[in-house]
Amino acid sequence: MTKSLQYDTALAAFVSITEASSFEVSITLTTTGGVVTGRLVSGTKWAELNIELLKEANGDVAGLNQFYDFYLKKLTGEAEEIKTIHSSLDSVKVPDDYREAIASVSRPAYIHLQDARILGPSGLVPSGPAAPWRGRLAEVVGWSLGEIQG
Template structure:
C-alpha cells in the first residue's frame, strides 16, 4: 500500500513555523475525520501548551508524569531543530549527490502538524465553544488546507 504524500506547501509552512518557534499562523485543515481550524504552532509550542494545561488543571497526582512527558517532547523538538541546523551548517559547502540530498530532506521534513486553540467544525457549529485545545495530527492525513481560521457567526 502506498503511503500518502503530504502537501509540499503545507509541509514547508510547518517547517518554517517549527524552526522559528514563536510564529503562529491561522489555518483550517480538512482531514478524513472532519475540518479543524486553529493556529499553526511549532512542535515545541504545542508541547509547552499541553504542559501548561496540565499544570493549570491540577487533575491528579499522576499529572506530574504527563507534564514530564510533554516537557521531554519539547526538549526533543528543540534538539531536533538544533541538529538539523548543525547538519545544514556542516554541509553548507559540500557537494552531495542527489541520493544524499533526498535523504537529508526526508530527515528535515516534519511528519506532524500542531495547532493551538484548535476547534472542530461540525455542521454549522464550531466546537469547543470558547477557547480551543492544542491539537496534533499527521501531515500525510491532511487532505486540504487554507490560511485563516473559521469562526462561528
C-alpha cells in the first residue's frame, strides 16, 4: 500500500525556505475552499503584519495584540530551535530514517500570504487593501508562481 502525500513537497520546500530566510514570492493557491493569491511570507512576517493592522485599527484590540505578540515570540523561538537541531545534525552521522523523522517534525504545516486576495465570482476580493492570510498546507490542491491581477 502506498502512502499518500498530505501536502505538495515542492510547495512545502518554498514554505520552508520562506520560514528560514527573508525570501518572498508572489503565488496563487487553489485550496479546497477556493483560489487565493498574494505574496508568500514567513509565519513571523504574517504575525508582524497582523500586529501592524491591529495598531492601525480603532477600538479595543489589546487582547488580539497580545495574542499576535505571543505568537510572534513562539514562532521566532521555534525557528531558532529548528535551525539549531539541523545544524547539530550536520556534524553527526544519523541513520536516514531518523533524519527523515526529524525533518517531518520541522515540516511546515501552514502557509502564510501577505496582501492576500480571494478570487470570487465578481473578481478579486477585497478590492481595497488586502490582508495577511494563513491556511493549512495540506488544504492546498494546486499552485502557481505569480499573483492574479485584477
